[in-house]
Amino acid sequence: MSRIQPISPTSPEFKGILELNIIYEAGLDSESRPILVLCADNLPDPKAIDYNLILGFILARLDEFVESDYVLVFFSSPAKFRPSWLWLLQAYRSLDRKYKKNLKALYVLHLTKGYRIIFNLANKITSPKFAKKLHYLSSLNELRSQVPIPPNFIPQSVVKYDRQAAVKPYVPKTREVTPMQHVSSKPSLAFGRRLEDLATIEADGKPDVFVPKVVKALVNHLRLHGMDKEGLFRKSPSSKELRVVKEAFNRGESVDLSQCGIEVAASLLKVFIRELPEPLISIDTVQEIGFIPDTESYSTEQIELVKAKIEPIYIKKPYEAALLKYLLAFLREVSENSDKNLMTVHNLAVVFTPNLIRVTENNKEHSEIDAAEVEEMVSVNAGLYLHQMNQGIGLVRLLITERDRPFGVSSK
Numbered sequence: 001m002s003r004i005q006p007i008s009p010t011s012p013e014f015k016g017i018l019e020l021n022i023i024y025e026a027g028l029d030s031e032s033r034p035i036l037v038l039c040a041d042n043l044p045d046p047k048a049i050d051y052n053l054i055l056g057f058i059l060a061r062l063d064e065f066v067e068s069d070y071v072l073v074f075f076s077s078p079a080k081f082r083p084s085w086l087w088l089l090q091a092y093r094s095l096d097r098k099y100k101k102n103l104k105a106l107y108v109l110h111l112t113k114g115y116r117i118i119f120n121l122a123n124k125i126t127s128p129k130f131a132k133k134l135h136y137l138s139s140l141n142e143l144r145s146q147v148p149i150p151p152n153f154i155p156q157s158v159v160k161y162d163r164q165a166a167v168k169p170y171v172p173k174t175r176e177v178t179p180m181q182h183v184s185s186k187p188s189l190a191f192g193r194r195l196e197d198l199a200t201i202e203a204d205g206k207p208d209v210f211v212p213k214v215v216k217a218l219v220n221h222l223r224l225h226g227m228d229k230e231g232l233f234r235k236s237p238s239s240k241e242l243r244v245v246k247e248a249f250n251r252g253e254s255v256d257l258s259q260c261g262i263e264v265a266a267s268l269l270k271v272f273i274r275e276l277p278e279p280l281i282s283i284d285t286v287q288e289i290g291f292i293p294d295t296e297s298y299s300t301e302q303i304e305l306v307k308a309k310i311e312p313i314y315i316k317k318p319y320e321a322a323l324l325k326y327l328l329a330f331l332r333e334v335s336e337n338s339d340k341n342l343m344t345v346h347n348l349a350v351v352f353t354p355n356l357i358r359v360t361e362n363n364k365e366h367s368e369i370d371a372a373e374v375e376e377m378v379s380v381n382a383g384l385y386l387h388q389m390n391q392g393i394g395l396v397r398l399l400i401t402e403r404d405r406p407f408g409v410s411s412k
Contacts, residue, residue: 003090003093003094003096004052004055004056004059004090004091004094005056005059006056006057006059006060006062006063007053007056007057007059007060008060009060013053013056013057014057014060017049017053017054017057018057020042020043020044021039021042021382021383022038022039022042022043022054022057022058023036023037023038023039023057023058023061023062024036024037024039024153024382024383024385024386025037025382025385025386025389026073026149026150026153026382026385027148027149027150027153027354027359027385028274028354028355029071029147029148030148030271031236031239031242031267031271032236032267032270032271032274032354032355033068033069033070033071033104033236034065034068034070034071034354035070035071035072035073035147035149036061036062036065036070036071036072036073037072037073037074037075037149037153037382038058038072038073038074038075039075039155039158040074040075040076040077040078040079040082041075041077041078041079041080041155041157041158042155043079043080043081043082043083044081045080045081046081046083051083051087055087055090055091055094058091059094059095059099062099065102066098066099066101066102066103067102067231067234067347068102068231068233068234068235068350068351069102069103069104069234069235069236070102070103070104071103071104071105071106071107071147072103072105072106072107073106073107073109073143073147073149074106074107074108074109074111075109075110075154075155075158076108076109076110076111076112076115077109077110077111077112077158077161078110078157078158078160078161082115085115085118088115088118089118089121092119100130100133102234102235103133104133104236105133105135105146106133106134106135107135107137107143107146107147108134108135108136108137109137109138109139109140109143109158109162110137110138110158110161110162110165111136116136119134138165139162139165140154140158140159140162152381153381153382186251188250189201189249189250189251189252190212190213190214190246190249190250190252190272191214191246191249191250191271191272191275192275192276192277193277194276194277194278195210195212195276195319195320195323196319198210198212199319207318207319207322208318208321208322209322210319210322210323211322211323211326212272212323214249214268214272215269215272215323215326215327217255217257218257218265218268218269218272219269219326219327219330221257221258221262221265222262222265222266222269222330222334223330223333225258225262226262226265226266226341227333227334227337227340227341228337228340228341229262229266229341230340230341230342231341231342231343232262232266232334232341232343233266233267233269233270233334233343233348233351233352234343234347234351235263235266236263236267237260237261237263237264237267241260241261241264242264242267242268242271245257245260245264245268246268246271249268270351270352270355271355273327273352273355273356274354274355278320279356279357279358280320280323280324280327280356281324281356281357281392281395281396282313282357283357283358283359283388283392285309285310285313285395286357286388286391286392286395287388287391288309289305289306289309289310289391289395290391291390291391291394292306292391292394292395292397292398293394294346294394294397296401297401298398298401298402302398303398303402303405303406306395306398306399306406307405307406307407307408310406310407311406311407311408314407321407324356324399325403325404325407327352328399328400328403329403329404331345331348331352331400332345332400332401332403334348335348335400345397345400345401346393346397348396348400349393349394349396349397349400350393352396353389353392353393353396354389354392356392356396357388357389357392357396359384359385359388359389
């Protein structure tokens, strides 16, 4: 049984299968890791298309994410067409170490008993360690407690199946809280706060240069200890360690980051940007500027076009401008060490764009929308998300490369 190879993204087969929306991006999880969704109900009739081509397509899509930590959600039911167990074993075998290494969790929803036996068998044969990353879930409520997937990325057929499934209501497990684990109900002093609020808390009255203390602490630590770390910003620490350090910052405590792995500071920097009440770069700005080609140098005309769009915006948003310029300058430093850390301008843009830019989310419940409209909406949102992220990556690449110039300041 030979392994299937990824198909070329430029091939007509890739472009054709892409329209089926079998696998798509659905934002980031709470630790700023990309969420990918695999939907069985979008699989076509095996009589109409070779499923090995579909597997090659899925592997090609995964290739876009496997260098970084990521999360995969599999909507296994309902499904109009189901592949044979032999094909599933072949598919599982094709997911070699490259794909499993940085997959932090695989959430499988509504898996039938027969296919669960196949999954468990494949784990025992090929990768016993991988079983620890595999989570079988029986309801959307259970999934939502683990992964924050917006409603507009969940197909109506899955929602309907979930409602009809005879399962007990999901009740989240509670943890015993010891005095050492007590979480204060006081407002956060770091994450999730408006920049204006943090400036007031930190008694800094200079909005055009204000950078929150937590960001400076994280960046200074990364600058001293992380510049030669291969894959910086692509790996994530344990969820528990990340939560403990984040909560300490939120309580206003002094945190010794040298006692943590470098991945903690790298992940927290992304999480801080992601949890700002307003994104540092609006999706409207991205759409107005449009697609910017990947290049090592940008023309004066291209820079002036971007400047004309963003300078008037950030003149009115001094706190956001100060933090964004500070972050971009640091990311440029990181890219200048890419011979060691492998984080080129492009790689940094891919990692940070989903944190800097947030796509428009339709948060209506599916019950409020016509079923056919929901199915179309999920497909449109998946395509729109990919399109907007690609546009955003182009803009962030330019901003890292050119630093202050698009903001009307000459780079030193």
